[in-house]
Amino acid sequence: MSWKIRHDFNKLNRLPPYILAEVIDLMKAARRAGRDIIDLGMGNPDLPTPPHVIEKICEAARDPRNHRYSASRGIPNLRAAICEWYQRRHHVDLDPETEAIATIGSKEGLSHFVLMTVGPGDVVLCPDPAYPIHPYSVIIAGGDLRHVPLGPDTDLVANLETAVARTWPKPKMLILSFPHNPTTQTVDRAFFERIVDFARAHDLMVLHDFAYAEICFDGYRPPSILEVPGAKDIAIEFTSLTKSHSMAGWRVGFACGNRDMIHALARIKSYLDYGIPQAIQIGAIVALRGSQDVVGENAEEYRARRDVLIDGLGQPGEGSWKIEKPLGTMFVWARIPEPFQPLGSLEFSKRLLDEAHVAVSPGRGFGESGEGYVRFALVENRQRIRQAVRGIRRFLRGATAEDAAGSAHE
Numbered sequence: 001m002s003w004k005i006r007h008d009f010n011k012l013n014r015l016p017p018y019i020l021a022e023v024i025d026l027m028k029a030a031r032r033a034g035r036d037i038i039d040l041g042m043g044n045p046d047l048p049t050p051p052h053v054i055e056k057i058c059e060a061a062r063d064p065r066n067h068r069y070s071a072s073r074g075i076p077n078l079r080a081a082i083c084e085w086y087q088r089r090h091h092v093d094l095d096p097e098t099e100a101i102a103t104i105g106s107k108e109g110l111s112h113f114v115l116m117t118v119g120p121g122d123v124v125l126c127p128d129p130a131y132p133i134h135p136y137s138v139i140i141a142g143g144d145l146r147h148v149p150l151g152p153d154t155d156l157v158a159n160l161e162t163a164v165a166r167t168w169p170k171p172k173m174l175i176l177s178f179p180h181n182p183t184t185q186t187v188d189r190a191f192f193e194r195i196v197d198f199a200r201a202h203d204l205m206v207l208h209d210f211a212y213a214e215i216c217f218d219g220y221r222p223p224s225i226l227e228v229p230g231a232k233d234i235a236i237e238f239t240s241l242t243k244s245h246s247m248a249g250w251r252v253g254f255a256c257g258n259r260d261m262i263h264a265l266a267r268i269k270s271y272l273d274y275g276i277p278q279a280i281q282i283g284a285i286v287a288l289r290g291s292q293d294v295v296g297e298n299a300e301e302y303r304a305r306r307d308v309l310i311d312g313l314g315q316p317g318e319g320s321w322k323i324e325k326p327l328g329t330m331f332v333w334a335r336i337p338e339p340f341q342p343l344g345s346l347e348f349s350k351r352l353l354d355e356a357h358v359a360v361s362p363g364r365g366f367g368e369s370g371e372g373y374v375r376f377a378l379v380e381n382r383q384r385i386r387q388a389v390r391g392i393r394r395f396l397r398g399a400t401a402e403d404a405a406g407s408a409h410e
Helices: 010-014 019-032 051-061 076-090 106-117 133-141 156-165 189-201 259-272 278-289 293-314 338-356 382-398 401-408
Strands: 100-103 123-128 144-149 173-176 205-209 235-240 253-257 331-335 373-377
Touching (some): 019 338, 051 278, 076 278, 100 106, 100 259, 106 133, 106 205, 106 259, 156 189, 173 189, 189 205, 253 259, 293 331, 293 382, 338 373
Antiparallel strands (some): 100 253, 331 373
């Protein structure tokens, strides 16, 4: 007789099925079947890393001194370079020794900080919808999550005040991200002034994911929370070179701000990793200190793709889909056309994949408040996006409200 040991992975059991994975699996199956699927689902940047950065990484990789373990906090010149970026762009002074740390992408830094500082019984506030690692880092850490609705016509700070008033024990942390993924919402400096006042009044730590700091359009310039006086008393901010310098695969991120919070992140990283490979860190220094032309070029390309998608879908006639233009991020957040609302975001996404040959992310995958929406990632070139527009409009023309309602009840 053989015995099978049953393993109970408590934290794994707290994580729900990854809704976005269902569409990804269907897309892969369609491609295996030979169908040409335009992937506007996963936010995986397609623009190339600048040549001068790659050349520096290759040069550094040939130096045996860079083949050894590196520093988990990041080498001194890299930490200095991100502090220079903050001073240059946001007029924020930071100490590279105590107020800045390099991370293996902002996702790693944020999730490990939460793992270090949140435990059973700790309550964390997070907008809904949200980028999945923001709420689920709390679940992984064993904390208690409170979803706070984030909508186009809601006052998030007022909603946060209501959440605090209804929560016991009192929350210890708030996780934010603006420009926001997935909703693309943007804020001004006055918003962060309210957040800092709110956090200080309720003794909250604030984590701000600033992933889209430099992907902005039409004259909008996103503020850093660290610009606000007093922010360094309660906040750290996560940035990366993923979108601004097209370095997604190189995994270069940073956390900057409150020195005690930075110390906590440095402490857990000293146990978990030896930092970004040193050759990549050296390339990242060149990215931050060298020509920044690529940053503007990347933002302009995302803006052009945004316009191709939204202008194309919004053209008058059958199959028209009116969508508001975002001022930042590499995404478009679109309310599903009214005749298709009964389908829900997952089934609508499946229909787009099957009939328009376009993959998008269902809004429900980002939280309950995301239901009724889909997210487009601007990660295909303009020609492919035009092809996607034609497929989507053809699908919307051919499907009637009765078709949509019928499919929702099948």
